[in-house]
Amino acid sequence: MLRPTLNELLNGMxxxxxxxxxxxxxxxxxxxxxxxAVAMLAHAAAVLExxxxxxxxxxxxxxxxxxxxxxxxxxHISKKGGLRGALARAIRAGSKxxxxxxxxxxxxxxxxxxxxxxxxDDSVARQVRGYLRRNLERSRNLLGSSLPSA
Amino acid sequence: xxxxxxxxxxxxxRISGGSSRETYAFDLEWNxxxxxxxxxxxxxxxxxxxxxxxxREREFKVIDAMHRAGLKVPEPLFLELDASVMxxxxxxxxxxxxxxxxxAFPAAEAESTRxxxxxxFIGELARLQSLDYRECGLEILGAPKTLEEPAxxxxxxxxxxxxxxxxxxxxxxxxxxxxxxxxxxxxxxxxVIVHGDYRSGNYLxxxxxxxxxxxxxxxxxxxxxxDLGWASMMFWGRExxxxxxxxxxxxxxxxxxxxxxxxxxxxxxxxxxLGNAKMAVICLTGIRDFVERRTSDAVMPFLELLLPALLGxxxxxxxxx
Numbered sequence: 182m183l184r185p186t187l188n189e190l191l192n193g194m195x196x197x198x199x200x201x202x203x204x205x206x207x208x209x210x211x212x213x214x215x216x217x218a219v220a221m222l223a224h225a226a227a228v229l230e231x232x233x234x235x236x237x238x239x240x241x242x243x244x245x246x247x248x249x250x251x252x253x254x255x256x257h258i259s260k261k262g263g264l265r266g267a268l269a270r271a272i273r274a275g276s277k278x279x280x281x282x283x284x285x286x287x288x289x290x291x292x293x294x295x296x297x298x299x300x301x302d303d304s305v306a307r308q309v310r311g312y313l314r315r316n317l318e319r320s321r322n323l324l325g326s327s328l329p330s331a
Numbered sequence: 332x333x334x335x336x337x338x339x340x341x342x343x344x345r346i347s348g349g350s351s352r353e354t355y356a357f358d359l360e361w362n363x364x365x366x367x368x369x370x371x372x373x374x375x376x377x378x379x380x381x382x383x384x385x386x387r388e389r390e391f392k393v394i395d396a397m398h399r400a401g402l403k404v405p406e407p408l409f410l411e412l413d414a415s416v417m418x419x420x421x422x423x424x425x426x427x428x429x430x431x432x433x434x435a436f437p438a439a440e441a442e443s444t445r446x447x448x449x450x451x452f453i454g455e456l457a458r459l460q461s462l463d464y465r466e467c468g469l470e471i472l473g474a475p476k477t478l479e480e481p482a483x484x485x486x487x488x489x490x491x492x493x494x495x496x497x498x499x500x501x502x503x504x505x506x507x508x509x510x511x512x513x514x515x516x517x518x519x520x521x522x523v524i525v526h527g528d529y530r531s532g533n534y535l536x537x538x539x540x541x542x543x544x545x546x547x548x549x550x551x552x553x554x555x556x557x558d559l560g561w562a563s564m565m566f567w568g569r570e571x572x573x574x575x576x577x578x579x580x581x582x583x584x585x586x587x588x589x590x591x592x593x594x595x596x597x598x599x600x601x602x603x604x605l606g607n608a609k610m611a612v613i614c615l616t617g618i619r620d621f622v623e624r625r626t627s628d629a630v631m632p633f634l635e636l637l638l639p640a641l642l643g644x645x646x647x648x649x650x651x652x
Contacts, residue, residue, distance in 0.1 A: 210345040217629035290506035297507035329434030
């Protein structure tokens with residue numbers, strides 16, 4: 182393994198900023214920027230470890246959700262909003278190697294839009310809501326639920 | 332300052348806040364009639380990139396109009412549009428005293444201070460919405476031609492910014508939100524001056540209440556429910572307190588008593604959905620400018636961390652979860 186690892190490098194850069202750079206900074210603005218950089222390096226180090234699992238879970242869930250939507254059959258998939266085409270594109274995108282995640286997300290946006298506008302039937306809406314709930318949960322686990330509180 | 336001589340800039344330092352502009356604090360010293368005078372100042376210079384793309388001349392004129400109308404704003408003093416003077420256009424305002432926060436009014440503050448700030452916060456909004464934009468010389472903001480236009484114009488504007496700044500990504504909940512906003516526009520009851528970022532975190536205050544409302548760069552003409560909806564979004568406040576200031580229903584009742592206008596819940600909801608979508612898009616703009624190297628502000632990548640809360644609120648509002 183090459184050393185330092187990326188994680189060790191990010192942790193080391195935080196120490197460099199805190200121990201070597203910060204004592205030399207006199208401007209409060211520059212100190213604030215330096216502390217923001219430290220916090221972002223810490224965030225990057227944490228995300229670096231969990232991001233591959235997050236990405237894998239997203240792709241797996243998108244594939245599973247579109248497969249479930251396909252199983253519902255055409256009678257449940259409205260022609261409105263181009264949902265049938267979006268589903269076909271999503272299935273194709275998910276079967277590519279590597280999967281085309283952006284194309285699957287574009288199709289999911291079409292389904293979410295149909296649900297928001299009341300253009301999806303209950304069984305479709307249930308699948309889409311289930312995916313969005315899990316997607317939000319994964320995002321919160323990865324990024325947290327920060328608010329701009331004082 | 333026709334009789335002033337020997338101007339000196341003293342103690343210039345860059346400060347945080349007002350992320351859409353570079354902001355500097357300094358004291359201006361000058362000689363007038365043999366006496367040395369001094370005044371605290373704030374300079375706001377156009378950024379190389381950042382959260383918003385806005386027009387500094389427009390912002391300066393709005394602050395000037397608000398100052399003349401007697402609202403609590405910093406006194407605007409000089410506007411320089413010639414980029415050759417300091418690389419980019421800038422303007423200078425009086426530096427008001429007081430403190431500010433990042434978002435919700437700090438829970439640790441004294442109850443009496445919180446109550447005074449809450450009263451002033453709604454009071455200033457009521458005064459703003461009572462102004463006639465024509466008498467203020469603010470036709471430059473572009474008056475909507477009909478009462479249907481404000482909702483359509485704002486929804487279309489932020490959808491356009493989303494298309495521009497999403498860097499090819501599709502955020503399913505945001506796509507759905509903009510489609511919903513387009514399909515469900517509301518009709519205003521009147522046209523008022525809208526601050527555009529009226530919230531906790533955008534004012535200076537002390538124990539006597541609000542000293543000055545800040546950050547007028549998104550001001551425009553539109554629906555009075557837009558500022559109320561933005562100010563009372565869950566994003567800016569603790570669960571039950573609008574902006575960390577006051578329980579939400581009490582907040583709306585105080586607005587009704589100060590303005591004499593009822594809170595239209597349908598329009599309020601529309602503008603709270605728009606507000607969450609708009610704030611998410613503002614985050615995407617900051618992220619894009621950081622990624623594409625138009626800004627090196629270390630705060631910009633943190634905007635990503637705000638997205639789960641905003642998208643979660645939108646998903647709840649639109650029954651997407």
